Amino acid sequence: MHPDTPEASSPTPPDPFWEALLRQRAAGGAVPEGNPHAALFAPLLAPPGAPDGCLVLGRLAQTLDGRIATASGSSQWIGGAGDITHTHRLRALSDAVVVGAGTVRHDDPRLTTRAVPGPSPVRVVLDTDRRLGTGYGLFAPGGPHTLLVCAEDAGGSDRHGAAEVLRAPRAAIGGLDLRALLPLLAARGLRRLFVEGGGLTVSRFLAAGCLDRLHVTVAPVLLGSGIPAFTLPEAARIADGLRFTWAVHSLGEDVLFDIALHRARPAVCTPVCAPVCTAPGQPPETAAP
16 A cells, blocks of 8 residues: 555554654654664664764565566555554654655655654655656645755756755766765755655665665565566675665564665675666656555
């Protein structure tokens, strides 16, 4: 289920432990012991440790066989209600939620916190060549502040509908230079970043070594085909991948893997591989989790 479908919009029942976590987010400091949400969310409220001043979390919801959508781009419904609540909570704990242009084109999401108490984050849309039109809901007036991030040499004015345009350097072989983008966002006070999708955007942050943590929800669904969760350069050896530790949490019928990456990336990813994380024949980011 996409976190912005009508079924995902119903508020969750009151949760005093969640509300205490929100108060702690506003006040700063460590999450008190005894809060059942501490194990999962306390790492996201820790001070950023990277030189760019950001703490970056990526998130995907996938089937048991690693698919985030069918080949046609349909992703309804992969995650269950628990995953929807978790996604909205991640938004509420973040300064900004980041999505790729394909997610906007395919899903026209709102990226708010309608399902849980808490503030809606700034919405950041990555659109290197500024190909999205202004008719999507994210660019309409009245919602949370939205940034459209495009390349420095992309045309157009400093507004995109109601959204503000932020220009960032291109990477050496195309796409946006994500490592250069993070300090630009931090300078605006956007330090806790939630990269919500789609799969190509999360893959590019991983390949660039720009993820501190990764949340992967696995649903009890088998597809046997479809769009993979991660798209990275081909690995010739197991050692070319990335081995890590994880903590496992239950989200109702789904299982969440909380992975501490600390900006590590697979060995197969060279410093310039991030913009080429696109499999032959795969559509542009058509599957938001």
